[in-house]
Amino acid sequence: MIYARVAGTGSFLPGKPVTNDDLVARGIETSDEWIAERTGIRMRHLAEPDVTASQLAYEASVRAIEAAGCQPSDIDLIIVATSTPDYIFPSTAALLQARLGITNGGAVFDLQAVCTGFAYALATAEKFIRSGSNKRALVVGAEVFSRILDWNDRGTCVLFGDGAGAVVLEASARPGILATALHADGSHSPILSVPGQINRGVVIGDPFLRMDGQAVFKFAVKVLGEVAREVVEQAGLTMGDVDWLIPHQANMRILQATGKRLGVPMEKVIATVAQHGNTSAASIPLALDLAVRDGRVQRGQKLLLEGVGGGFTWGAVLLEF
Known part of the structure; x- marks a missing residue:
C-alpha cells in the first residue's frame, strides 16, 4: 500500500511587517x-510591486525542500x-518549476479554490x-492579495496580507494523510468575490475583493465544524485524538x-493570524510551518488542517505528521 506523508515544510513572508498603526x-x-x-x-x-506569487512560492519551496532532505530534481509534481x-x-506552478531548475518533465498546475486552495x-x-x-509532490499556497484590495475599504483592506507556504509530500509505506474531504457550493459566491475581469485589455466589472463579512463568518464557522468532524469520522478517530x-x-x-x-481548546489551535493576517491559500501552510519550526508540532502527532473560502469552497485534511 502506498501512502502520502509530509516530509518537509517551508514558508516565506515578504518585506517588513506592516502594523495596524502603519x-x-x-x-x-x-x-x-x-x-x-x-x-x-x-x-x-x-x-513590493515587482514581487510576484511565484517568487514568494519559490522562497517557501526552497525551505520545504531543504526540510524534506531532498533536491528540487526529486520533485515530480x-x-x-x-x-x-x-x-x-x-x-x-510552471514559473515556479523553472525558478527551481526542475527539468524532469513532471506535471505542474495551478489550483484555484481561494482560501481553501491549500487543502x-x-x-x-x-x-x-x-x-x-x-513519488514526491511540492504543494504550495502563494498569494499577493494586496494587488486585489481596495485600500479605501477599511472593512477588507486591513484583513489581508501576502505570503507563501509549502510542503513536500512523498510516497511512504506508513500512513500520513489519513482522510480528506472537499466541498463547494457556488450559490454563495456573491458574499466573497472579486467580481471583475480583463476583457480586451479593459477592466470589466470590479477588480477588487468584495465581502459580506457577517455572512462569511456565519457560513465559515458552520462548514468548518462540519468538515472537521467529517474527516475525523472518516479516519475512525475522535476530535480528542487530534493534537x-x-x-x-x-x-x-x-x-x-x-x-x-x-x-477543541484554543491551546490546541495553531493561530498565526495576528502575525500575517489573512493570506488566503498561503495561510494554512504558513501556520503549519511556523508551528513545526517553533517545536509545537512534532512527528507522530495528528493534525487537522481545514479551510473555507470564496466559491464557496471548504475542505479538510487529517494527517499524521
Whole structure:
C-alpha cells in the first residue's frame, strides 16, 4: 500500500511587517484597537510591486525542500494554490518549476479554490501519490492579495496580507494523510468575490475583493465544524485524538468560534493570524510551518488542517505528521 506523508515544510513572508498603526499612518481610517478587537490581526506583510506569487512560492519551496532532505530534481509534481497568479498563463506552478531548475518533465498546475486552495491542493497531491504515478509532490499556497484590495475599504483592506507556504509530500509505506474531504457550493459566491475581469485589455466589472463579512463568518464557522468532524469520522478517530487544529487564518473570531464548536481548546489551535493576517491559500501552510519550526508540532502527532473560502469552497485534511 502506498501512502502520502509530509516530509518537509517551508514558508516565506515578504518585506517588513506592516502594523495596524502603519496602516493608520498611510491614511486608512481605522485604528489598531478597531482591527485587533474585530479580527485579532496586529500586522501583515505586503509584497513590493515587482514581487510576484511565484517568487514568494519559490522562497517557501526552497525551505520545504531543504526540510524534506531532498533536491528540487526529486520533485515530480508541483501544485500551486493561488488566486493571485503571476499571469493568466503560463501557470504559476510552471514559473515556479523553472525558478527551481526542475527539468524532469513532471506535471505542474495551478489550483484555484481561494482560501481553501491549500487543502484542495494537498488532497489532490495525495491522490496522485497514492495512485503510484508520482513519488514526491511540492504543494504550495502563494498569494499577493494586496494587488486585489481596495485600500479605501477599511472593512477588507486591513484583513489581508501576502505570503507563501509549502510542503513536500512523498510516497511512504506508513500512513500520513489519513482522510480528506472537499466541498463547494457556488450559490454563495456573491458574499466573497472579486467580481471583475480583463476583457480586451479593459477592466470589466470590479477588480477588487468584495465581502459580506457577517455572512462569511456565519457560513465559515458552520462548514468548518462540519468538515472537521467529517474527516475525523472518516479516519475512525475522535476530535480528542487530534493534537493540533490548524485552520485557515482568516480571523481570530472565526478560529475561536470553530474551536468552541468542535470542543477543541484554543491551546490546541495553531493561530498565526495576528502575525500575517489573512493570506488566503498561503495561510494554512504558513501556520503549519511556523508551528513545526517553533517545536509545537512534532512527528507522530495528528493534525487537522481545514479551510473555507470564496466559491464557496471548504475542505479538510487529517494527517499524521
